[in-house]
Amino acid sequence: MYDWEEKPELNITPLVDVMLVLLVVLMVIAPNIIFEETIKLPQGSTSKQIEKIPPVHITIDKEGTIKVNKENFLLNSFGDNFFLYSKKLDKKATVLISADETLDYGVVMSVLAAVKQAGFSEVSLATNG
Secondary structure, three states, X not given: OOOOOOOOOOOOHHHHHHHHHHHHHHHHHHHHOOOOOOOOOOOOOOOOOOOOOOOEEEEEOOOOOEEEXXXXXXXXXXXXXXXXXXXXXXXXXXXXXXXXXXXXXXXXXXXXHHHHHOOOOOEEEOOOO
């Protein structure tokens, strides 16, 4: 006869073995799977070329002589003269100021202020290093 008090037992060992083998196979294969989706990009306009704006180099030596793109300026009249000179330059150009390290901080800042007042927004100070 059948014993109704007896509980059936499930043997899950083969199930665990199969799942572990599948997990190992997935872990080995997954890094080698490459998903590639082809995309058709729209055509851009080739008529407009990006133009390279030449930078403006300003050099201040220890005597106070200021050279802007091979043109010399005096320190005491630099603000007005550079404002007039900058009318023929592109205001989007990058301005690079190189100054002698023995110069007074105020001299360099006055040149920087004159460049900013002339309308240039991208101004940087050159350093060694």
